[in-house]
Amino acid sequence: MKRVAIVVSIMIILIFFFGPIVFVIWTSFRDYGAILAGMFFGFHYSLDNYMNVFFNPGYHFTLGLINSLIVSLATTLIVIAVSFPTAYSLARFRTGGGTLSSYILSIRFLPPIIFAVPLFVLLNMANLNDTILGLTIVYLAFNIPLAVFVLRSFIMEIPVDIEEAAIVDGCSRLQVMRHITLPLTKAGIAAAGILTFIMVWAEYLFALLLTLKDAVTINVVASQFVTQHSIRYGEIAAAVTVGMLPTVVFLLLIQNYLVKGLTLGAVRG
Amino acid sequence: MPSRRSSNSSRRANPPKLSFPLSDRAIPKLLVIPALAILLGVTIYPLLFAYYMSVHDMTIVNFWNPRFIELRNYIEIISRSDFWYSIRFSIFFMIIVTVIEFAVGLGMAVLLDRPMRGKRAIISMILIPMGIAPALFGIMMKLMLNEFVGIVPYLLKQLGITYNFFRDFTSSLITLIWVDVIQWTPFIFIIIYASLQALPRDPIEAAIVDGASRWQVFRYVTFPMLRRTILIVIIFRIMDALKTFDTIYVMTGGGPGISTTTLSVYIFKLALILGDYGLAAAATIIFLYLAMVVVSFALRFLRREEVI
Numbered sequence: 001m002k003r004v005a006i007v008v009s010i011m012i013i014l015i016f017f018f019g020p021i022v023f024v025i026w027t028s029f030r031d032y033g034a035i036l037a038g039m040f041f042g043f044h045y046s047l048d049n050y051m052n053v054f055f056n057p058g059y060h061f062t063l064g065l066i067n068s069l070i071v072s073l074a075t076t077l078i079v080i081a082v083s084f085p086t087a088y089s090l091a092r093f094r095t096g097g098g099t100l101s102s103y104i105l106s107i108r109f110l111p112p113i114i115f116a117v118p119l120f121v122l123l124n125m126a127n128l129n130d131t132i133l134g135l136t137i138v139y140l141a142f143n144i145p146l147a148v149f150v151l152r153s154f155i156m157e158i159p160v161d162i163e164e165a166a167i168v169d170g171c172s173r174l175q176v177m178r179h180i181t182l183p184l185t186k187a188g189i190a191a192a193g194i195l196t197f198i199m200v201w202a203e204y205l206f207a208l209l210l211t212l213k214d215a216v217t218i219n220v221v222a223s224q225f226v227t228q229h230s231i232r233y234g235e236i237a238a239a240v241t242v243g244m245l246p247t248v249v250f251l252l253l254i255q256n257y258l259v260k261g262l263t264l265g266a267v268r269g
Numbered sequence: 270m271p272s273r274r275s276s277n278s279s280r281r282a283n284p285p286k287l288s289f290p291l292s293d294r295a296i297p298k299l300l301v302i303p304a305l306a307i308l309l310g311v312t313i314y315p316l317l318f319a320y321y322m323s324v325h326d327m328t329i330v331n332f333w334n335p336r337f338i339e340l341r342n343y344i345e346i347i348s349r350s351d352f353w354y355s356i357r358f359s360i361f362f363m364i365i366v367t368v369i370e371f372a373v374g375l376g377m378a379v380l381l382d383r384p385m386r387g388k389r390a391i392i393s394m395i396l397i398p399m400g401i402a403p404a405l406f407g408i409m410m411k412l413m414l415n416e417f418v419g420i421v422p423y424l425l426k427q428l429g430i431t432y433n434f435f436r437d438f439t440s441s442l443i444t445l446i447w448v449d450v451i452q453w454t455p456f457i458f459i460i461i462y463a464s465l466q467a468l469p470r471d472p473i474e475a476a477i478v479d480g481a482s483r484w485q486v487f488r489y490v491t492f493p494m495l496r497r498t499i500l501i502v503i504i505f506r507i508m509d510a511l512k513t514f515d516t517i518y519v520m521t522g523g524g525p526g527i528s529t530t531t532l533s534v535y536i537f538k539l540a541l542i543l544g545d546y547g548l549a550a551a552a553t554i555i556f557l558y559l560a561m562v563v564v565s566f567a568l569r570f571l572r573r574e575e576v577i
Contacts, residue, residue: 085300093297118315136530141311251400
C-alpha cells in the first residue's frame, strides 16, 4: 500500500515537472492543421515546423541561434579567464576581506533590472546597442560572481600543502597558480564554465532590452514568434525545443556539481 | 593601471629569487584587477549614472540634452499608485512562490530519499525545467495552457471543466505561480535532496532504535541537521524570486491590466515602452534601496554561516 502511494506520487511529480517538456517536443512534430483543429490523437506528424523555423527567410531564428552561441561562448571564455585568478586570490589570500566578497556576491543577488535602465542608455550613447559586443560586456559582469564563487570553493578544497611544496621548490606564485592549482581545478572550471554558458543562454531581460534585430538572441526571437506569429503554434514549439536543447544537455552533464554550483559552493552536493 | 600590470608581467620574466618577496605581496591584488575592472565598469558606473538620470528629464524625445529637474522624477514615481502596486505584488509573489516551492521541494526530497529503481532518471527528469531558459519555459507553459491548442484545457474539457488560465487576475496569478513552482522547485529539491543524502545515518538509526516514529525522526533529528542548507536555499530562492521578470513578461506581460506587474516588469515598461528613462531611473534607485535591505540580510546571514 505504501509502495503504491510512493509510485503514484512520483508519477504525479513527473507529469507536472516533465509533462510540459514532453508536450512541447510532441507539439513541435505535429502538423499545423492538426494543432489548430485541436486534434491530439491520430497520426499527423511532420518536420515542417523545424523546416520553417530554420529556413523561412521571414524568421530570424537562425540568426538568434548563432548570436546566442557566440555571446554564450565568448562570455563563458572571458568570464572563466578573469574569474579564475580572482577566485584564486580570494581563496588563498582573502583579498579585499569581506568587503570584496560581499560586493561580488551582491551583484549575484541584486535584481538585474536595477542596472538595466542606465546600461541601456549608456550603451545607446556608446553606439553599442544591438551589438554582440555590447551584450557580451554586460553579460561578463553579471556572470563573474557565480564563476568566482564556484571556482573559489573548488580551489579551497585543494590542500595548501601542495602549493607550499612547490613554492619551496622555487616556483613563483603565478607559476603555482598556473601549473599546480589550475590543473587541479579542471572539474571546477568545467562546472563553472557550463553554468555560465547556461546562464547566458537563458538570459532574457538584457537581451530583450539591449538588442533589436542584429544581435537578437534565441530567447528574444522565440518570444517574438509568440507575438508576431501567435497562431503558428507548431513553429513556436519547434523554436522552444531547439532553444532548450543545449542548456538541458549541459545541465544533465554537470548534475554532480549542480548543488555546489547553484549555491556558489555553500552546500556540498 | 596598465603600467602596474606591465610591471607585473616583466617581474614574472625576472628570475624568481629577486622578485619573490615583493611580487608575492602585490600579486593577490593584481589577480583580482581584471574581474574587478569589469564589475565596477558594468555595475557601479551605471548605478552612479542612474542617479544622474533620475534627476534629469531624460526621455526618448530629449535623449541627448536632458534637463535638470531636481527631484521631480521621484515625486512623480512615488505618486503613482501602479508603482506601489508593483512593489506590493513583487513582495507578495516572492513570498508565496518561495513558501510553496520550499514545501514542495522538501516533500519531494524526503520522498526520493530512499532506495528505488530508476532514481537517477527520475531526478534528471525533475531537474530539466530548471535547465530551460525561463523565457522559453514561459512560452512552453503558455502553449500547454492555451485555450485552443493546449493539452491541459483539452483534458479539462474532457472532464467537463472549462477553464481559462489567463482570464482574470486570479487565474493569471495562479498560472504564474504554477509555472514558477514547476521551474524552481527542482532547485530547492536538488539541494535539500543532496544534503539529505550526505547526512550521517547514525543519529537517524539511533532515533529509530529508540522507538521514534518517522515523523519524530524527521522533526527532531533530520530537520535540525538540515537547518543550514534550508536557510541557504531559501535565501537564494528569495533573492531570485524578487527578480522575477522573464516568465511573467512572456506569459501575461504584467496583465491583465497591471495586475501581475512586478517591479522588474514595471521598470522595464517605463523605460522601453513609455521611453521615460529619467522616471525609470528614479524607480530603479528606489528598487535598489529596497533590494539592498534584502541583500544585506542575506549577506549577513551567509557571512555568519561562513559561506563568504
